[in-house]
Amino acid sequence: MRWIFLLFLLVSTTLFSQEVTVYDAETGKVIEAVAVFNKDKSKSGVTNENGKVDLTMFSNEVIYFSHVSYAEFSSKKSVILLNNNEVFLSKESEQLDEVVVSVFKNKAKTKRIAEQIEVIKAREIQKIAAQSSADVLANVPGIRVQRSQFGGGSPVLRGMESNRVLLVVDGVRMNNAIYRKGHLQNSITVAPSMLDRTEVVFGPTSVTYGSDALGGVIHYYTKTPKLSKNKEVKSNFFSRFSTVNNEITNQASVELQFPKWGSFTSVSHSNFGDLKMGENRSHGFEDWGKITYFSENVGSRFVSTPTLNSDPNLQRNTGYNQTDILQKFYVPLSKSTDLKINIQYSTSSDVPRFDRLTELTDEADPATLKFAEWYYGPQNRLLISPQLEINPKKKWMKSGVFTLAYQNIKESRIQRKFGSLQRSYREEEVDIFSLNGDFAVPLAKHRDLGYGFEVAYNDVNSNSFGKELDVVNNEIIGFNGDFAVQSRYADGGSSYLSSALYVDYRQDISKRSTLNSGIRLTNTQLRAKWVDDAFITLPDNDISLSNTAVTFSVGYVHKPAENWKLNAVISSGFRSPNIDDVGKVREKGGNVTVPNVNLRPEHAYSGEIGLEKYFNDRKFKIGANVYYTLLTNYIYRDDFILNGQSTIRFDGVDGNNIVANVNRDNAYVTGFTMNYQGKLFKNWTTTGSITYTKGRTFDTDQPMSSIPPLFGNFDVNYVTKKVEAGVNFRFNAKKDIDDFNIDEGIDNHEQTPIVDINASEETERYFGSPSWQTLSAFARYNLSNNFSLQARVDNIFDEHYREFASGVSAPGRNLSVSLFANF
Numbered sequence: 034m035r036w037i038f039l040l041f042l043l044v045s046t047t048l049f050s051q052e053v054t055v056y057d058a059e060t061g062k063v064i065e066a067v068a069v070f071n072k073d074k075s076k077s078g079v080t081n082e083n084g085k086v087d088l089t090m091f092s093n094e095v096i097y098f099s100h101v102s103y104a105e106f107s108s109k110k111s112v113i114l115l116n117n118n119e120v121f122l123s124k125e126s127e128q129l130d131e132v133v134v135s136v137f138k139n140k141a142k143t144k145r146i147a148e149q150i151e152v153i154k155a156r157e158i159q160k161i162a163a164q165s166s167a168d169v170l171a172n173v174p175g176i177r178v179q180r181s182q183f184g185g186g187s188p189v190l191r192g193m194e195s196n197r198v199l200l201v202v203d204g205v206r207m208n209n210a211i212y213r214k215g216h217l218q219n220s221i222t223v224a225p226s227m228l229d230r231t232e233v234v235f236g237p238t239s240v241t242y243g244s245d246a247l248g249g250v251i252h253y254y255t256k257t258p259k260l261s262k263n264k265e266v267k268s269n270f271f272s273r274f275s276t277v278n279n280e281i282t283n284q285a286s287v288e289l290q291f292p293k294w295g296s297f298t299s300v301s302h303s304n305f306g307d308l309k310m311g312e313n314r315s316h317g318f319e320d321w322g323k324i325t326y327f328s329e330n331v332g333s334r335f336v337s338t339p340t341l342n343s344d345p346n347l348q349r350n351t352g353y354n355q356t357d358i359l360q361k362f363y364v365p366l367s368k369s370t371d372l373k374i375n376i377q378y379s380t381s382s383d384v385p386r387f388d389r390l391t392e393l394t395d396e397a398d399p400a401t402l403k404f405a406e407w408y409y410g411p412q413n414r415l416l417i418s419p420q421l422e423i424n425p426k427k428k429w430m431k432s433g434v435f436t437l438a439y440q441n442i443k444e445s446r447i448q449r450k451f452g453s454l455q456r457s458y459r460e461e462e463v464d465i466f467s468l469n470g471d472f473a474v475p476l477a478k479h480r481d482l483g484y485g486f487e488v489a490y491n492d493v494n495s496n497s498f499g500k501e502l503d504v505v506n507n508e509i510i511g512f513n514g515d516f517a518v519q520s521r522y523a524d525g526g527s528s529y530l531s532s533a534l535y536v537d538y539r540q541d542i543s544k545r546s547t548l549n550s551g552i553r554l555t556n557t558q559l560r561a562k563w564v565d566d567a568f569i570t571l572p573d574n575d576i577s578l579s580n581t582a583v584t585f586s587v588g589y590v591h592k593p594a595e596n597w598k599l600n601a602v603i604s605s606g607f608r609s610p611n612i613d614d615v616g617k618v619r620e621k622g623g624n625v626t627v628p629n630v631n632l633r634p635e636h637a638y639s640g641e642i643g644l645e646k647y648f649n650d651r652k653f654k655i656g657a658n659v660y661y662t663l664l665t666n667y668i669y670r671d672d673f674i675l676n677g678q679s680t681i682r683f684d685g686v687d688g689n690n691i692v693a694n695v696n697r698d699n700a701y702v703t704g705f706t707m708n709y710q711g712k713l714f715k716n717w718t719t720t721g722s723i724t725y726t727k728g729r730t731f732d733t734d735q736p737m738s739s740i741p742p743l744f745g746n747f748d749v750n751y752v753t754k755k756v757e758a759g760v761n762f763r764f765n766a767k768k769d770i771d772d773f774n775i776d777e778g779i780d781n782h783e784q785t786p787i788v789d790i791n792a793s794e795e796t797e798r799y800f801g802s803p804s805w806q807t808l809s810a811f812a813r814y815n816l817s818n819n820f821s822l823q824a825r826v827d828n829i830f831d832e833h834y835r836e837f838a839s840g841v842s843a844p845g846r847n848l849s850v851s852l853f854a855n856f
Contacts, residue, residue, distance in 0.1 A: 193248025
C-alpha cells in the first residue's frame with residue numbers, strides 16, 4: 034500500500050508541478066534572470082541560477098518571459114505546462130529590430146546599433162541554392178562579388194575589396210599577412226551548408242576588429258551543437274544537382290545532444306564542371322566573352338597548341354571540386370564556464386585561373402593563347418580553435434570569451450606558357466597563431482562596457498622552383514631538369530605581428546536614444562628577409578616595419594517616434610601594410626610588381642546617416658543609409674623606379690614595366706543603400722535593396738578601383754507550413770569605361786567589350802561594363818517532417834552578363850534540384 038501511495042505522489046508531482054525551466058533555444062542551456070510577469074505586471078517572478086521559476090501565483094492567463102538578450106516570449110500558462118514545463122527563448126522575434134547580432138563581439142539588439150548591418154541565415158542560404166559562400170555574399174544587400182575564376186569570389190563593400198574587407202569565421206580573423214590588394218578568392222573556403230548565419234557590418238569597424246576593416250566586416254558563424262536533457266542524436270543530409278555546370282553537392286551531418294556535452298560533425302563535397310554562360314545577348318555584343326580556343330593541358334596531358342572550342346558558350350577550365358569538414362564540441366565545464374572546440378578543414382582540387390587562361394599574345398587572333406597552364410594548387414585551410422566562455426559575474430567582468438586559434442593556409446600558383454616546356458611553381462604557407470579576449474560589464478541598467486585584447490602572429494614561408502617537362506606522345510612522364518624561379522614573397526621568410534587593446538561603451542541615454550562609442554590601440558610589426566637576389570636586387574634585403582594606430586567610433590541611435598529610427602556614425606579605420614603590400618613580386622599584363630619597403634598605413638574617416646521607418650507592428654521596414662569615407666595615404670599600385678630602372682626582365686621576358694604599391698594623398702568613397710524588408714500580409718514576405726557607390730582620388734582626379742555600378746535586388750516569397758515559393762529580380766546598371774580605373778588594372782577593363790569609335794580610322798576602345806538583369810524563381814515543398822524538396826531556376830531568360838571587374842561570365846540559365854533530409 035505504501036508503494037502505491039508513493040507512486041501516486043510521484044505522478045501527481047510530475048503532472049501538477051508548476052515549476053518551469055527556461056532554455057536558450059540555440060544552445061539548450063538554462064537561462065538565469067529571466068523576468069516572468071502577467072500583462073499588467075501585478076504578478077512577477079525571476080528564473081533562478083538553474084533557469085527555473087514557479088508559476089503557481091499565476092492563473093490561466095498569458096505569461097510573459099523577458100530577458101535583455103532574447104526576444105520576449107508569451108503564452109498561456111496551460112499551454113506552457115502541457116509543453117513539459119519548458120520555455121525556449123530565441124535571440125529574435127518577428128519584429129525586425131529585435132534581431133540580436135554578435136558581430137560587435139558583445140551581443141546586442143539591432144535597435145541599439147547605429148551601423149548598417151545585414152544578416153543572412155541558414156534557411157535563406159538554402160533557398161538561394163548557393164554553390165559557394167561567395168554566392169551567399171552576392172545575395173546580401175549592399176555587397177557585390179567579383180570573380181577571376183569560378184572557383185572564387187571577392188566581395189566588395191562600399192567600394193572596398195580584398196584586404197580592405199575583413200573576413201571572420203567564428204570569432205577568428207581569416208585575413209592573413211598575404212591577403213592581397215586586388216581580387217581575393219578566400220571567401221569560398223567555408224561551405225554554405227555549414228553556416229548558421231552570416232552577419233555583415235558596413236563601414237570602418239577597426240575599433241572592434243583592428244586592421245583591414247575599412248569597407249566592413251563579414252562574419253561567418255558555423256553551426257554549433259546544442260545540449261539536451263533527452264540525449265538526442267540528430268542527422269541531416271543534403272544533396273543538390275545543378276544543370277549549368279553539372280554541379281553535384283552532397284553534405285551530411287550528425288549532431289549529438291547530451292546534458293553534459295554536444296557534438297556537431299559535418300562533411301560537404303562539391304564537384305563543379307565547366308560553367309556555361311548565358312546565350313541571350315541583350316547587351317548587343319555577339320562575341321563578347323565567348324571562348325573560341327582553350328587549353329587542354331590538364332593533369333599529365335600535353336597539348337602543344339590551343340584547342341578549338343566546340344561550344345563557345347561553354348567556359349572550359351572553370352570546373353573544380355571542394356571538400357569541407359566541420360567538427361565542433363560543446364562542453365559546459367560548470368554553470369559559469371563553457372568550452373567550445375572548433376575544427377575546420379577545407380581543401381580543393383587544382384583551381385584553373387580562368388581569366389589568365391584566356392589571355393592572348395595577339396589580341397586580333399583568338400588562337401594565340403598565352404598560357405598553356407595557369408592554375409592554383411589546392412586551396413587548403415585548417416582551423417583549430419578552442420573557445421572558453423566565462424560568466425564570473427564580477428563587477429569588473431560579467432562575461433567573457435577567450436578565443437585561441439591556430440590556422441594553416443596553403444596556396445600555390447603553377448603556370449606554363451604555350452611553346453615552352455618550363456613550368457614554374459610558387460608555393461606559400463602561412464601559420465597564424467592568435468588569441469582574443471572579449472569581455473562585457475553591465476555598469477547599470479542599459480549601460481554596457483566592453484573591452485578586450487587581440488594578439489595575432491603570422492609566419493609566412495614562400496617557395497619557388499621550376500621544372501622542365503619530359504613529354505612523350507603528348508603525355509608528361511616526368512621532368513628533365515630544374516630552373517630558378519623568383520619567389521612571390523621573401524624567400525628568407527617573413528612574419529607579421531599584430532597586438533591591440535580596445536574599449537567600447539553603449540548606453541541608453543533615454544528610452545528613445547542610445548549612444549555607442551569605442552576606441553582601439555593597435556600595433557603591427559612586419560619583418561621580411563630576401564636571400565636570392567638573382568632576379569631582383571633590393572636596396573635592403575632585411576626589413577622591419579612598425580606601425581601604431583588609434584581608431585575610434587561614435588554612434589548615435591534616436592527613435593523620435595515608436596516606428597521611426599534615426600542613426601548616425603562617425604568612425605575611423607586603418608589598414609597597416611602587410612607582407613603582400615610590402616614585399617610581393619608578380620607579373621600581370623606586362624607589369625611586374627616589386628617590393629616597396631617604404632609603404633605606410635592607409636587611414637579611413639567615415640560619416641554615416643541612416644533612417645528606418647517601421648510598419649505593421651514593426652514587422653515591415655524601409656530604410657536608407659548614406660555615407661562618406663575619406664581615405665588618407667591610400668595605397669595605390671603605380672609606376673615605380675627600382676635601382677634607377679623603370680623596366681625589368683621577368684620570367685624570361687625583357688621590357689616589363691615596374692610597378693609597386695605606393696602611398697598617395699587623399700581619396701573618397703561615397704554612396705547609399707536603400708532597402709525594405711518584411712511581411713506584406715499573411716504568408717507573404719518581400720525584401721529589396723538598391724546600392725550606389727562613387728569613389729575618386731583628390732590628388733589625381735581618377736576613379737577609385739573596385740567601385741561597382743548601381744545595383745539592386747528584389748524578391749517576393751510565399752510561405753506556408755508545406756510550401757515555400759518565390760521570385761527574385763537582380764539588376765546592374767552600366768559602368769562606363771570612363772569610370773574605370775585603367776592605371777591600376779584591378780577593374781579589369783580589358784575584360785569588357787570592345788567597340789569601334791571611328792570606323793574610317795579603324796580605332797576602337799573598351800565599352801565598360803554593360804547593364805544586365807536576371808529573373809529567378811524557386812519552390813520548396815515539405816514532403817514530411819523529415820524530407821523537403823526544392824527546385825530553383827536562376828537566370829530564367831538565359832542572359833549573358835559579367836559582374837563588374839570579373840574575368841569569367843556569369844552562369845546562364847540554371848535549374849537546380851535539392852533534397853533535404855532530417856532525422
